[in-house]
Amino acid sequence: MKWEGQRESDNVEDMRGSDGGGGGGFSFGGGRGLSLGGVVVALVAGWIFGINPMTLLGLTGGGGQVPHTQAPRQQGPGQAGPHSKPQDAGAKFVSVVLADTEDVWGRVFQAAGQTYQAPRLVLFSGRTQTACGRGAAAMGPFYCPGDSKVYIDLSFYQTLRDRLGAPGDFAQAYVIAHEVGHHVQHLLGVTDKVEALRRRQSEREANATSVRVELQADCLAGVWAYHSQQSKGWLEAGDIEEALNAASQIGDDTLQRRSSGDVVPESFTHGTSEQRQRWFKRGLAQGSIKDCDTFQTRSL
Numbered sequence: 001m002k003w004e005g006q007r008e009s010d011n012v013e014d015m016r017g018s019d020g021g022g023g024g025g026f027s028f029g030g031g032r033g034l035s036l037g038g039v040v041v042a043l044v045a046g047w048i049f050g051i052n053p054m055t056l057l058g059l060t061g062g063g064g065q066v067p068h069t070q071a072p073r074q075q076g077p078g079q080a081g082p083h084s085k086p087q088d089a090g091a092k093f094v095s096v097v098l099a100d101t102e103d104v105w106g107r108v109f110q111a112a113g114q115t116y117q118a119p120r121l122v123l124f125s126g127r128t129q130t131a132c133g134r135g136a137a138a139m140g141p142f143y144c145p146g147d148s149k150v151y152i153d154l155s156f157y158q159t160l161r162d163r164l165g166a167p168g169d170f171a172q173a174y175v176i177a178h179e180v181g182h183h184v185q186h187l188l189g190v191t192d193k194v195e196a197l198r199r200r201q202s203e204r205e206a207n208a209t210s211v212r213v214e215l216q217a218d219c220l221a222g223v224w225a226y227h228s229q230q231s232k233g234w235l236e237a238g239d240i241e242e243a244l245n246a247a248s249q250i251g252d253d254t255l256q257r258r259s260s261g262d263v264v265p266e267s268f269t270h271g272t273s274e275q276r277q278r279w280f281k282r283g284l285a286q287g288s289i290k291d292c293d294t295f296q297t298r299s300l
């Protein structure tokens with residue numbers, strides 16, 4: 001991916017190095033932040049903290065709701081303003097990808113007679129406060145609809161490459177595009193509807209609903225990739241394969257097989273490796289949101 005020198009977003013907040021606050025953390029578990037692949041992250045956390053990943057994920061607990069009414073926390077001292085953009089390559093890369101999602105979704109929304117309101121993206125290290133509760137690096141990247149922000153600790157990219165077997169810059173771009181996909185779902189009203197639905201559902205049903213949400217975010221990432229390449233032509237040989245491999249490596253079945261060896265489909269929240277790849281490809285095929293209706297389709 002030829003990203004160097006491209007426009008960087010004004011919507012990046014650099015909170016790295018600022019204290020995300022004390023306390024126990026992981027209040028997010030089972031909450032309604034929308035992650036890339038919660039299991040992965042819980043796995044990693046489990047390895048680090050020696051606790052059962054399923055507990056972290058809220059799969060064995062009640063799966064409480066995060067109040068949407070909680071006001072976003074004040075901005076921390078480490079925050080970069082629009083005129084003090086981070087200078088390290090990792091942050092620049094994320095900023096360039098975010099900027100391109102702004103361009104692409106701005107045009108897609110405009111073509112539909114709507115206005116795209118871009119999300120902000122928070123770079124943090126360790127843990128951070130969000131309108132959805134406390135976020136922790138071990139959860140991996142996530143989107144909080146309560147404050148319309150994408151959160152990422154860039155150390156996740158090392159995990160993605162070294163522990164999950166998904167190297168490559170376009171694998172990293174897919175991660176951002178997936179989270180921005182959750183923001184698009186939020187703007188389209190999908191997120192609120194789904195939350196109302198999940199509240200009435202059993203845990204098993206709620207998991208199945210979550211899979212549809214996540215596969216749609218993968219499809220929307222594909223829609224972005226289509227339009228991004230159409231306008232910039234910046235993909236290189238192997239880039240699409242990097243994204244597809246990442247989608248595969250963070251499929252629920254692959255993650256579960258890797259962690260415990262037992263694959264429990266009822267506990268899936270993001271979809272299988274095959275499904276995640278297929279929905280990304282579906283969005284990528286024609287760049288049409290209409291192809292991303294994971295809620296009406298009979299077979300995922």
Ligand SMILES: [Zn+2]
Pocket residue numbers: 034035036037178179182214217
């Ligand atoms: Zn997600």
